[in-house]
Amino acid sequence: MIHVIVVIIAAMTAIEIRNLTKSFGPVRAVDDVSFTVAAGTITGYLGPNGAGKTTTLRTLLGLVTPDSGRALVNGQPYAGLAHPLSEVGAVLEATNFHPGRSARDHLRVLCTAAGLAHRRADEALDTVGLTDVAAKRVHGFSLGMRQRLALAGALIGKPKVYILDEPANGLDPAGIQWLRGFMRHLAHEQGAAVLVSSHVLAEVEQTVDQVVIIARGRLVRQGSLDELVTNGDAAIRVRTGKPAELAAALERAGGRVERADGLLRVRGLDAEAVGQVALSERIVLTEVAQERSDLQQVFLELTEGES
Amino acid sequence: MRLVRAEIQKLMTTRLWWVMLLVLFLYMALQIGVTIGFAGQVGAQGQPVIPARGTVPFQEVVWSMGAGGALFPMILGIVMMTAEYRYQTITGTFLATPRRERVVAAKLGAGVLVGLAFGLAVLVLEGAAVVVATLAAGEDVAVNAKIARIAVGVLAVLALYTLFGIGLGALVRNQLGAIVGGVIWVLLVESLVNAIPALQPVGKWTPAGAAAAVTNSEVDLGVGTEFLLPAWAGAGVLLGYGVLFALVASVTTVRRDIT
Numbered sequence: 001m002i003h004v005i006v007v008i009i010a011a012m013t014a015i016e017i018r019n020l021t022k023s024f025g026p027v028r029a030v031d032d033v034s035f036t037v038a039a040g041t042i043t044g045y046l047g048p049n050g051a052g053k054t055t056t057l058r059t060l061l062g063l064v065t066p067d068s069g070r071a072l073v074n075g076q077p078y079a080g081l082a083h084p085l086s087e088v089g090a091v092l093e094a095t096n097f098h099p100g101r102s103a104r105d106h107l108r109v110l111c112t113a114a115g116l117a118h119r120r121a122d123e124a125l126d127t128v129g130l131t132d133v134a135a136k137r138v139h140g141f142s143l144g145m146r147q148r149l150a151l152a153g154a155l156i157g158k159p160k161v162y163i164l165d166e167p168a169n170g171l172d173p174a175g176i177q178w179l180r181g182f183m184r185h186l187a188h189e190q191g192a193a194v195l196v197s198s199h200v201l202a203e204v205e206q207t208v209d210q211v212v213i214i215a216r217g218r219l220v221r222q223g224s225l226d227e228l229v230t231n232g233d234a235a236i237r238v239r240t241g242k243p244a245e246l247a248a249a250l251e252r253a254g255g256r257v258e259r260a261d262g263l264l265r266v267r268g269l270d271a272e273a274v275g276q277v278a279l280s281e282r283i284v285l286t287e288v289a290q291e292r293s294d295l296q297q298v299f300l301e302l303t304e305g306e307s
Numbered sequence: 308m309r310l311v312r313a314e315i316q317k318l319m320t321t322r323l324w325w326v327m328l329l330v331l332f333l334y335m336a337l338q339i340g341v342t343i344g345f346a347g348q349v350g351a352q353g354q355p356v357i358p359a360r361g362t363v364p365f366q367e368v369v370w371s372m373g374a375g376g377a378l379f380p381m382i383l384g385i386v387m388m389t390a391e392y393r394y395q396t397i398t399g400t401f402l403a404t405p406r407r408e409r410v411v412a413a414k415l416g417a418g419v420l421v422g423l424a425f426g427l428a429v430l431v432l433e434g435a436a437v438v439v440a441t442l443a444a445g446e447d448v449a450v451n452a453k454i455a456r457i458a459v460g461v462l463a464v465l466a467l468y469t470l471f472g473i474g475l476g477a478l479v480r481n482q483l484g485a486i487v488g489g490v491i492w493v494l495l496v497e498s499l500v501n502a503i504p505a506l507q508p509v510g511k512w513t514p515a516g517a518a519a520a521v522t523n524s525e526v527d528l529g530v531g532t533e534f535l536l537p538a539w540a541g542a543g544v545l546l547g548y549g550v551l552f553a554l555v556a557s558v559t560t561v562r563r564d565i566t
Contacts, residue, residue, distance in 0.1 A: 105320035
């Protein structure tokens with residue numbers, strides 16, 4: 001039984017980075033980084049500019065050869081994938097198009113090289129909302145349109161793993177909103193694994209399930225978004241008319257309580273347990289809230305002095 | 308094979324190929340026009356430099372001129388490779404085909420086909436010029452084994468120069484550098500090396516010397532033809548340059564990190 005579970009978990013690991021190290025000259029761009037991305041989840045890969053995010057992603061895509069360590073997609077190095085565009089969709093920086101080639105032709109060339117039907121080019125253009133400009137040369141495209149075209153390129157093979165490097169760059173607010181919804185659709189409805197990098201936390205804050213934070217090539221934190229903001233030591237803030245009685249009752253229930261004029265900060269119990277105690281003691285609560293650190297603040301602290 | 312198709316598709320979906328074909332046509336038309344114009348005129352040594360219009364040697368000279376247009380397929384070959392780096396489309400190319408040596412092989416395959424197509428276009432132009440000039444001179448249009456060999460030679464030279472360009476582009480990667488270097492090499496270095504008798508033992512091993520061997524009309528246009536390699540060896544030397552460059556590039560420049 002345990003063996004079966006282990007096999008299932010292994011099969012669900014879409015992306016695996018293990019002890020990855022890469023230097024460019026004297027600069028250690030990525031230093032012993034390890035993390036995994038499971039199918040059906042969105043992982044935010046966060047860090048300041050120059051932290052090593054792009055190098056990690058390019059190593060994963062076989063564009064950069066690591067000095068040591070492994071970067072695997074579906075259990076294999078990228079170069080070992082039989083049909084790479086049908087297994088992995090990637091968006092890298094927005095400039096990699098020939099300016100004289102039309103959007104449709106750009107995608108058709110990819111379809112030909114990947115052995116996919118040419119209609120996939122039009123379908124992908126439709127998905128990202130570029131159908132109207134399909135025949136136009138990329139030369140006249142805005143940054144946002146190029147970003148959408150890059151995303152269309154990632155979609156042509158209908159892969160189950162997505163590697164997106166700063167995909168929100170150049171998108172307008174409506175575009176960013178659309179991208180968030182699209183990533184959620186891919187991960188939570190299609191069951192895809194999405195690894196998305198960003199140096200702007202707010203961009204991914206409402207979208208990602210897991211975060212991996214990197215600074216100066218080193219991994220500084222990984223976990224769920226909730227773990228990050230509660231910092232592993234969650235306090236629950238409770239306001240009531242009878243703070244003394246409630247504090248005593250909560251301590252009897254196993255909580256650690258801090259008092260500050262009418263406000264209680266409770267650790268060691270979750271919000272539901274606090275409510276249950278209040279109910280059984282017939283004490284009215286006027287406010288119950290999970291205390292959270294400001295995510296941006298946590299991000300800055302973790303990467304402070306590193307950028 | 309689908310990778311070769313993708314490479315052809317890349318070429319056909321930008322404007323470069325027909326611009327290059329047009330320039331090749333204009334260049335060849337000018338060259339052939341000058342040749343027809345000066346045909347039969349007596350040079351400094353009292354001998355006609357170019358055989359008289361309509362004669363069989365004249366027709367052979369015109370047929371062999373196509374090799375001189377090889378510069379343009381070479382540039383096309385350079386651009387086929389270097390444009391990928393210039394516009395960073397190499398990233399997408401290697402994402403679709405992570406086995407990089409296959410990309411280089413596909414480009415060589417596509418280059419042969421494109422070079423042959425350009426060669427056919429040049430042969431059509433030459434054929435028209437030969438027929439018009441010969442009939443106008445009241446002579447008969449010749450069709451012989453030598454002309455057939457020269458025509459095949461023109462096809463081979465244009466195809467092989469495309470390979471040469473692809474190999475050069477893969478090695479140099481900088482588009483402007485590769486084109487400037489290639490053009491200076493072809494127009495200056497090779498013409499000098501093949502024109503100066505003392506350097507001809509070296510010259511026959513250069514791409515231009517090899518190309519001249521492949522399309523050798525055996526008509527002396529001032530620099531002699533006896534020093535050249537046999538046609539088959541010339542083709543081998545030309546093929547060798549393209550393949551050698553591409554092989555060296557495949558284990559050096561093409562392997563580098565794409566950042």
